[in-house]
Amino acid sequence: MTAHLTAEQFASTTFDYIIAGGGTAGLTLAARLVSDAGLAGTLIGSASHDWGFxxxxxxxxxxxxxxxPRGKGLGGCSLINIVxxxxxxxxxxxxxxxxxxxxxxxxxxxxxxxxxxxxxxxxxxxxxxxxxxxxxxxxxxxxxxxxxxxxxxxxxxxxxxxxxxxxxxxxxxxxxxxxxxxxxxxxxxxxxxxxxxxxxxYAGNAYFEANADRKNLFVLTSATVSRITFRDGSSPLQATGIEFLHGGKPYYAAVHKEVILSAGSLKTPQILELSGIGDEKLLRKFGITTLVDLPSVGENLLxxxxxxxxxxxxxxxxxxxxxxxxxxxxxxxxxxxxxxxxxxxxxSKTFMSAEQQQAWKDSALSAAEHTPSGLKKQYETQIRLFSDRxxxxxxxxxxxxxxxxxxxxxxxxxxxxxxxxxxxxxxxxxxxxxxxxxxxxxxxxxxxxxxxxxxxxxxxxxxxxxxxxxxxxxxxxxxxxxxxxxxxxxxxxxxxxxxxxxxxxxVFHPVGTASMLPKEDGGVVDSELRVYGTANVRVVDASILPLQIAAHTQATVYAIAEKAADIIRGL
Ligand SMILES: Cc1cc2nc3c(=O)[nH]c(=O)nc-3n(C[C@H](O)[C@H](O)[C@H](O)COP(=O)(O)OP(=O)(O)OC[C@H]3O[C@@H](n4cnc5c(N)ncnc54)[C@H](O)[C@@H]3O)c2cc1C
The missing domain is CATH 3.30.560.10 (Glucose Oxidase, domain 3)
Structure with a gap:
């Protein structure tokens, strides 16, 4: 039986991987990682239904x-979405x-x-x-x-x-x-x-319950991850564990290998910022010491x-x-x-006249001229897609x-x-x-x-x-x-x-807030999903998509997590 640990037990175990967020991507990733010998810890927000943002x-x-709305229980948004x-x-x-x-x-x-x-x-x-x-x-x-x-x-x-x-x-x-x-x-x-x-x-029954008897999958429910901790003076930053709240009390859990954030597009940036990874000006405002000045965290919300x-x-x-x-x-x-x-x-050609399409393009091209180079590349891509039948x-x-x-x-x-x-x-x-x-x-x-x-x-x-x-x-x-x-x-x-x-x-599909892009183009993670400036922190959830896709997002999130599991295991 999967170990549903108490907060005290969770805090006294050192895990190979800690996944912050037992949602669509988090549970998928956990299920694949525990098929190896390593330990995985999965933390989730709360047993209630929706964060109600x-x-x-x-x-x-x-x-x-x-x-x-954002799903809060085991399974995250895959638990409440419209299937x-x-x-x-x-x-x-x-x-x-x-x-x-x-x-x-x-x-x-x-x-x-x-x-x-x-x-x-x-x-x-x-x-x-x-x-x-x-x-x-x-x-x-x-x-x-x-x-x-x-x-x-x-x-x-x-x-x-x-x-x-x-x-x-x-x-x-x-x-x-x-x-x-x-x-x-x-x-x-x-x-x-x-x-x-x-x-x-959904992720809860398909990935989690199906692995419920694994000896190396540990879960703590009703927990809120507050921040990642790092080894003092490490560069790139070496994560040592996470701090979390449970029943109003603060705890710490240690990690051997990696911390993986799977808290979704609207919450992953929060954990990064609370951990000192984000825009220095914003972090200073809230008394948070900046460890990596990464202004792209929480931007590019699409x-x-x-x-x-x-x-x-x-x-x-x-x-x-x-x-x-x-x-x-x-x-x-x-x-x-x-x-x-x-x-x-x-x-576009099906619902816009040639004149409307041209006006849109002219306006978008002019917008692209006046944006920083990273966003300019995204706009150029979007302009090309716009004309693509x-x-x-x-x-x-x-x-x-x-x-x-x-x-x-x-x-x-x-x-x-x-x-x-x-x-x-x-x-x-x-x-x-x-x-x-x-x-x-x-x-x-x-x-x-x-x-x-x-x-x-x-x-x-x-x-x-x-x-x-x-x-x-x-x-x-x-x-x-x-x-x-x-x-x-x-x-x-x-x-x-x-x-x-x-x-x-x-349509409930926020993406892009921890975009997978080159750092100079506004990226938060590289193409192996590692957060810039860190040695062992990754993001695996919808937030890594740098562009919106023309589809509902969950199937893509499962595919992202499946691919991430192979990347992390070096396959
Ligand atoms: C109402 C609704 C309808 C939708 N309909 C569809 C649909 O029909 N088809 C489709 O393809 N997509 C749909 N989607 C979108 C799709 O479900 C999401 O894009 C996808 O599930 C996101 O997966 P994720 O892993 O990025 O985030 P989530 O599944 O949201 O997982 C994030 C997890 O992290 C937890 N968490 C957050 N912060 C913390 C913290 N600080 N500490 C601990 N845990 C934390 C959350 O509780 C959650 O369990 C819908 C979404 C909603 C909300």
Whole structure:
């Protein structure tokens, strides 16, 4: 049985590896490291569900504060996410490699995507009715821990065909398998659900519980890592252990080999800064001695951005929910899987006119001229992707129901449908930094949405595309009224921009705050994920992605952790 240690036991053990954060990446890494003889310690934040963060008021979005849920228990965000399990386009990963990260391109990651997963074949009627592609072993794994399957019952039912046909009429082809490196099109995405048991497959059960009887995996729950400790005078810095809080009391645990931070994009920078690795000016403000002046820590925060657009619906009625519950008894129905997983990924040419694309490019090129060289390289990459017909620049997420983000109650007995529009490669860059030397204080999360106005233009165009979607033949036939935006809110581009700012959300995929880049380009970790200026501290989580990918992030995070395990073990 895995040793769930008490804080005292944890503090009196010296581990080979300490992984700070038992989330998506942390548990994946722990499971792979303990398959060797070394000891691994995994610390997690708390047994409760969600850290409950929110952004600071967004200057360019009418002061809106956007909720930022983050999973807190064993499994981290993989425990609370919406189970979509997909990959970005090959172009996304190739771009990350080209920024100075050998081995992190599509070909370098493909084996790790496959290693993390077991793809279940769609059932025969599934292939016919929901256009699910057959599982191709060139792209999909057959023996990894995360079990992925296509949603068994698509909640749209017959509406799905109309959704697919409407997008096809707007020039978006159906893509049977968007995990093969070509992301463009409308696709049924895999979900991290074991359809044989109708259960979520996540880091907690797939990687952690499956290794629960290992003698060399130790876990301490309800702990908050405060900081890393270093050998006095070492250069590069040699980590000796970590300090953590448990039940309000401070403890120390020692490490032989490495400390690995897997606290996620919004918390890893906090641990680095509290450890004296960050921007000297900021650290001084909070009385923290700077050990490595690394101003890039907590910078380059990137989100995909997403406004809400409400239309037609499904079921909030008690009798419908009861029928779903009944269906779940036989592992059927929407509760047995994701309610929606057929999404469209579209290149700029599909939703922006040639003039709009040119205006965006001119503006982005001018922005690139006035940025430091590291960000300039990222912008140049993004400008190239923007014109690449194989690179999605927006995602349209049709959802069979009203999403209550607008805070407006649905009219009883009315059925709605929502299309969320998200942009994939925003130019805006945000930050996440400490607000105090107290490790329990929430960091200041500032995505700085729309600080680059080009992002708002792309989002406006993608929202207009989703409005057109509901007016296209197959869907127009069943849409009675446009609930949101109201006619006033949609009367002009400027009015729609205001609507976007007021209803802004995010797709919960923050990345980039401990970017894997050359140091001079704003990197926090090198391509072996080692923190600059340290000998034995790595970051393994979503924060290392220097660019946003056009996909949901969890499959990539598992692949990052699988690859990191091989790097750390020298394989
Ligand atoms: C609501 C929501 C829906 C999402 N939906 C999807 C989806 O459908 N598909 C998809 O692909 N992606 C989705 N994502 C994103 C995806 O889940 C994340 O990108 C991914 O899981 C991040 O993994 P991570 O290892 O970087 O961080 P996490 O999984 O968040 O792990 C970080 C861990 O570190 C712990 N921790 C933090 N600070 C400390 C500390 N100081 N001390 C100790 N422990 C600490 C946390 O408690 C957590 O367990 C969603 C995310 C959210 C929040």
């Amino acid at each position: 929110s952004t600071v008021p967004q200057k360019y979005a009418n002061g809106k504060q956007v909720p930022q 979509i399990f997909d990959r970005g386009s090959a172009a996304d990963y190739d771009a990350i490699e080209a920024l100075g990260n050998p081995g992190w391109d599509w070909n370098g990651l493909l084996s790790y995507f496959k290693k993390s997963e077991t793809a279940l074949s769609p059932e025969p009627d599934h292939t016919a009715r929901f256009r699910a592609a057959k599982v191709d072993s060139r792209w999909h794994g057959d023996s990894g821990p995360i079990v992925k399957s296509y949603a068994r019952t698509f909640a749209f039912g017959p509406l799905l065909e109309r959704v697919i046909d409407a997008t096809a009429e707007l020039g978006v082809p159906f893509n049977g398998d968007s995990d093969d490196g070509n992301k463009i099109g409308m696709s049924n995405l895999f979900t991290a659900v074991d359809s044989r048991t109708a259960t979520r497959s 989100y995909e951005i997403d406004p809400k657009y409400e239309t037609l619906d499904t079921a909030a009625e008690p009798e419908v929910v009861a029928s779903y519950q009944q269906m779940y008894e036989t592992r059927q129905g929407p509760l047995a899987s994701s309610a929606a997983s057929t999404f469209a990924f579209i290149p 194989s690179s999605p620049e927006a995602e349209i997420i049709p959802f069979p129901g009203m999403i209550p983000f607008l805070g407006l109650p649905p009219t009883p007995k009315t059925r709605y449908m929502t299309a969320l529009a998200a942009i994939m490669h925003p130019l805006s860059r945000g930050t996440v930094h400490i607000t105090s030397a107290d490790p329990t204080a929430a960091p200041a999360i500032d995505p700085s949405y729309f600080s680059r106005p080009e992002d708002l233009d792309v989002l406006l165009a993608s929202v207009k595309f989703s409005l057109a979607f509901f007016k296209t033949g197959p869907l127009a036939d069943v849409v009675r009224t446009q609930a949101f935006p109201t006619p006033e809110e949609a009367c002009s581009d400027d009015a729609l921009k205001e609507y976007i700012k007021n209803t802004l959300g995010c």
